[in-house]
Amino acid sequence: MRNNRRCNRRRKGFTLIELLTVVIIITMLAAFVVPRMFKGLGKAKRDIARSKMAILDSALGQFYYDCGRMPMDEEGLDALLTPPVDVEEKWNGRYLKPSDILDPWGSPYMYFSEGMVNIGSYDIVSFGADGAEGGEDDNEDIYND
Numbered sequence: 727m728r729n730n731r732r733c734n735r736r737r738k739g740f741t742l743i744e745l746l747t748v749v750i751i752i753t754m755l756a757a758f759v760v761p762r763m764f765k766g767l768g769k770a771k772r773d774i775a776r777s778k779m780a781i782l783d784s785a786l787g788q789f790y791y792d793c794g795r796m797p798m799d800e801e802g803l804d805a806l807l808t809p810p811v812d813v814e815e816k817w818n819g820r821y822l823k824p825s826d827i828l829d830p831w832g833s834p835y836m837y838f839s840e841g842m843v844n845i846g847s848y849d850i851v852s853f854g855a856d857g858a859e860g861g862e863d864d865n866e867d868i869y870n871d
Contacts, residue, residue, distance in 0.1 A: 807822070
């Protein structure tokens with residue numbers, strides 16, 4: 727009876743094989759789950775970029791209503807934060823927060839008064855995660871509708 731107790735006390739721990747098996751299973755699960763989580767993060771940032779573009783569209787509409795014109799390319803979106811010289815009296819802003827002119831990756835949105843995508847209107851563009859024109863997935867350019 728005494729030998730059985732001593733034997734049971736030694737068997738309470740895990741063997742090296744059992745521990746390695748658990749570590750391998752956790753590693754395999756992480757290898758499948760983690761990439762999917764980061765892929766969802768990129769989509770969320772693209773969605774945020776589009777939402778912030780809607781805020782910019784609204785601010786540009788208010789600027790146009792107050793000043794009678796859209797900002798020029800040289801003024802860019804900064805015209806929504808500080809009054810351009812020729813419309814200082816009509817300017818009724820600040821039309822948005824300074825953080826609203828930055829995309830989710832921290833780069834400023836690009837503003838073009840004569841749109842190439844939206845012919846006859848303006849374009850607001852985010853160059854995506856890489857901050858450079860072109861690209862795919864997270865680096866894909868995002869344009870206002």
